[in-house]
Amino acid sequence: MPRTDDRPTKLAVESVSHGFRSIGDGRRPSFTQVLSDISFTMYEGEIVSVVGLSGCGKTTLLRIVGGLLSPDDGTLRVAGREVTGPGLDRAIVFQQASLLPWRSALRNVEFGLELKRVAKGEREQKARDALRLVGLGDYEKYYPKQLSGGMQQRVGLARALAVDPEILLMDEPFSALDAQTREELQVELLDLNAKTRKTIMFVTHDLDEAIYLSDRVLVLLAHPGRVHTVVDVDLPRPRANILDVKSDPAFIKARDIVAREIRAGGA
Numbered sequence: 001m002p003r004t005d006d007r008p009t010k011l012a013v014e015s016v017s018h019g020f021r022s023i024g025d026g027r028r029p030s031f032t033q034v035l036s037d038i039s040f041t042m043y044e045g046e047i048v049s050v051v052g053l054s055g056c057g058k059t060t061l062l063r064i065v066g067g068l069l070s071p072d073d074g075t076l077r078v079a080g081r082e083v084t085g086p087g088l089d090r091a092i093v094f095q096q097a098s099l100l101p102w103r104s105a106l107r108n109v110e111f112g113l114e115l116k117r118v119a120k121g122e123r124e125q126k127a128r129d130a131l132r133l134v135g136l137g138d139y140e141k142y143y144p145k146q147l148s149g150g151m152q153q154r155v156g157l158a159r160a161l162a163v164d165p166e167i168l169l170m171d172e173p174f175s176a177l178d179a180q181t182r183e184e185l186q187v188e189l190l191d192l193n194a195k196t197r198k199t200i201m202f203v204t205h206d207l208d209e210a211i212y213l214s215d216r217v218l219v220l221l222a223h224p225g226r227v228h229t230v231v232d233v234d235l236p237r238p239r240a241n242i243l244d245v246k247s248d249p250a251f252i253k254a255r256d257i258v259a260r261e262i263r264a265g266g267a
């Protein structure tokens with residue numbers, strides 16, 4: 001169960017269940033229960049990773065929290081308010097940045113602010129600040145095709161941050177990047193979290209990434225997806241560089257526990 005905490009609750013997921021109906025190829029329609037009775041809480045400034053075997057429902061859960069899917073049952077609260085659909089209080093970063101190719105980096109970051117109807121001058125300022133925050137202050141005029149994969153993902157992150165969401169939802173955001181760029185972005189995400197105190201839900205397959213980034217790791221079991229356990233990561237913040245952290249006994253212990261819990265459920 002999630003530990004209690006003095007910090008304000010940013011996200012409360014209460015008894016969420018969801019299934020998909022498929023209208024198969026001439027056969028009888030079927031229903032698959034994908035998530036069952038999921039409950040957890042995230043506190044302000046926390047990074048919580050969601051891990052579990054492929055198909056256990058991590059992305060489905062993130063899409064429900066993002067309001068892209070309506071759960072069959074259960075309730076979601078963001079900063080105490082019940083939410084039933086998408087909103088600018090939650091921003092999602094996917095594996096691909098999906099930038100608009102005809103817009104510069106700055107204009108891409110402005111996109112969410114346009115939806116929020118922020119006036120032009122303020123929009124540009126906020127977009128510039130967000131680009132600076134992700135280390136791309138000098139690249140505002142560049143178009144997506146002129147940027148590397150890592151830089152495009154940074155622009156996607158800036159676009160999400162610019163609207164100043166309560167919660168950042170990240171679905172394997174670094175998994176398409178090479179190992180070195182991935183590590184750079186992990187370090188930058190921790191730095192960003194320290195500067196902005198954003199609450200971050202982070203879906204990943206990579207246990208090292210989950211432990212390095214997170215305060216807690218939510219382990220889901222499959223068929224149907226359900227919360228098996230929540231593992232606390234007992235590493236201080238700010239975190240040292242990845243190599244030092246990975247050799248820290250607390251890192252090794254947390255990684256072992258998470259790996260064991262995933263296997264225990266998958267057996």
Ligand SMILES: Nc1ncnc2c1ncn2[C@@H]1O[C@H](COP(=O)(O)OP(=O)(O)OP(=O)(O)O)[C@@H](O)[C@H]1O
Pocket residue numbers: 020021022034052053054055056057058059060061205
């Ligand atoms: N739109 C959909 N229609 C029908 N079934 C779906 C749909 N989306 C997901 N599923 C099924 O729900 C289950 C969970 O999928 P989901 O993508 O959430 O899992 P995941 O844990 O994120 O997987 P992975 O780790 O492989 O990305 C899978 O069995 C998948 O086939």
